[in-house]
Amino acid sequence: MHRWGTHLRLSLFTSSLGGRQLSRVRSLLRNPESATSVRDFDIAILGLGYVGLPTALAFCAAGSRVLGVDISEGRLAAIRSGQVDLVESDRRRLGVANATESAWTLSNDISLLARARAVIVCVPTPIDAHAVPDLRALEGACAAMIEAATPGQLLMLTSTSYVGCTRDLLVEPLLARGLQPGIDVHVAFSSERINPADEAFGHEEVPRVVGGFTPECAAEAAAMLGRYVDATHTVDTLEIAEASKLLENTFRAVNIAFINEFANVCRELGVPVTDVIDAAATKPYGFMPFRPGPGVGGHCIPCDPHYLLWQLRANRVASPILEQAMTGIAHRPRRVASRINSMLADAGVPPKSARVVVLGVAYKPNVADVRESTAIEVIEILRKQGTRVSFVDSRVPAIRLADGEVLVASDEVHHADADLVLLHTKHDDTELTWLERHPRVLDATYTLEPRAGLSLI
Ligand SMILES: NC(=O)c1ccc[n+]([C@@H]2O[C@H](COP(=O)([O-])OP(=O)(O)OC[C@H]3O[C@@H](n4cnc5c(N)ncnc54)[C@H](O)[C@@H]3O)[C@@H](O)[C@H]2O)c1
Structure with a gap:
């Protein structure tokens, strides 16, 4: 090459x-x-x-x-x-x-x-x-x-x-x-x-x-x-410059994959992950806080490391930590969908007849970009199992699913009658007050105040 x-x-x-x-x-x-x-x-x-x-x-x-x-x-x-x-x-x-x-x-x-x-x-x-x-x-x-x-x-x-x-x-x-x-x-x-x-x-x-x-x-x-x-x-050299970009983005990929995994661990242990991160972040050296979420909060991070892995495969060189991180990132939407299903099941609502609203589908706050957004994959998984899914996003008027179907954003801002609300992306102008009264909210942003009826991924 x-x-x-x-x-x-x-x-x-x-x-x-x-x-x-x-x-x-x-x-x-x-x-x-x-x-x-x-x-x-x-x-x-x-x-x-x-x-x-x-x-x-x-x-x-x-x-x-x-x-x-x-x-x-x-x-x-x-x-x-x-x-x-x-x-x-x-x-x-x-x-x-x-x-x-x-x-x-x-x-x-x-x-x-x-x-x-x-x-x-x-x-x-x-x-x-x-x-x-x-x-x-x-x-x-x-x-x-x-x-x-x-x-x-x-x-x-x-x-x-x-x-x-x-x-x-x-x-x-x-x-x-x-x-x-x-x-x-x-x-x-x-x-x-x-x-x-x-x-x-x-x-x-x-x-x-x-x-x-x-x-x-x-x-x-x-x-x-x-x-x-x-x-x-x-x-x-040209190659040092090219490799430095891959280092920047693989570094983020590995750390975000890890903090997502650590968030799962904290959930199992019954410890609030954001409080744990805030506490660790008081260390003035040797720690850099990354925040968990439904994906990686970027459209480059799920892609760029694959340029490196693809090149390494041709050279028969392994990078197991990065490979594992990318697998974790790829599986994240399934984790979100599985948490939705277990919350619905706990409430006695069969996922097949459930109505789910996804709040925010952009890959991160305050952009209109849905490239590589986990929201799209979560919506696809839910729809495949028969769940009725709609979405609200002040910046995204419509999304195209993998099968070519175009889903238009809901006109309603409040969806009090939905069986479950997934908070996927929180833009600055996202209307959140109605969520406070909703009985089942899955907060994939890890930013809402804990309360009954609200769960984390
Ligand atoms: N978006 C980011 O946050 C970001 C940050 C850092 C680096 N990057 C990197 O920058 C590059 C560009 O990303 P982007 O997000 O701006 O892409 P983009 O999809 O937003 O825009 C690319 C533009 O290039 C045009 N285009 C495609 N093929 C072309 C051609 N042959 N000639 C002329 N125009 C062509 C498209 O029409 C499109 O308007 C990518 O390599 C990406 O990984 C992106």
Whole structure:
């Protein structure tokens, strides 16, 4: 998978250059603009989703000339009309960008990438039904970027992926096209660390890890990101940067899987898990509090570690702790459904004829995103057994189930007549007072005050 020989080939290549070629290389690296006459954009963002759009807006706010490219006309239309899920500060930036004609250019025309000084790829890297990485979007985006690449450009991946991906999808294809990475174009990887709905850490304040194909590539990438981020941390290779993102997310996966398991243990022992965590968190070193829930509270965590496990399988290398954590995460929705069934059974309500309401279906509070949300799987399990399920979510108007059926959110906010209410996700505006009088509530958020009729997962 890795083409470690590329570095060697590059140094052989540079050492074999004649005087005129070397001076062209030096001139290109010193002044990328000399490679091409037209640079209408400082930066092009390829993929304007949860990551790409705030990134584009941050560059706009920093005064860069931005090109935003997305293959989805629907997404572009939503951005132009402001109908997108953003934190308030980014929503304000979007309003400014949309109201200012010269602020940015939005397009689905990939060929425009050639007119940008740098291109950043922010396309999705999901997994398929068998937990195998689905690289189609990333491969498509990289292929398009390479086709449009012009000498002097900086090409940067930010999508989470396996270690060696930047070499496979950028370095090698560039060489095949006759463009020398590190000489004709700069190549870098810098993972995105955005936390949707989190206003506490502004986009600018979160340092970016940068790895380049050469030190000059890394410096160019750090300088480009430095237009809007306060700090960058440059590492020696592309692979260190790629692996650091996988470490961040596998670290979270393992710890969340463990705290979910620990919550089950506390339930068996009759000890309130949140009080236990709060107590342990008073230790000023060596402990980091993670909170239990119905899932992992993110759409990346159930996916990203599989990029690592997939790669390790090919190398016949085991990572048993991570594998066990991912199994625990995958089983969590079944645990939630099984707790619902036992609460219904305890109340003498046959699950088949029960009516269950799911309060909040987004994967975490204050987002409209349901990717990898455990709520969907819980709803599917319950529906398969015959339970009538409806949902309420102020941010999610409808969800699509695995069989293609679309479930529309209930208009009613209060469902006093439901046999059981599952509190899955608590947005800031979620109406909770009616739950206080409900006889059966399963609190998957571990945040409601204990009382009779309320259970934890
Ligand atoms: N969302 C997060 O919280 C988050 C945080 C950190 C890192 N990441 C990583 O960032 C990457 C992007 O995630 P996201 O949540 O923004 O995805 P997303 O699904 O919200 O958005 C991706 C966008 O890319 C577009 N797209 C797909 N293929 C394309 C192509 N070939 N050319 C141009 N556009 C294309 C889609 O239409 C979509 O608008 C992923 O690798 C993800 O793991 C996400």
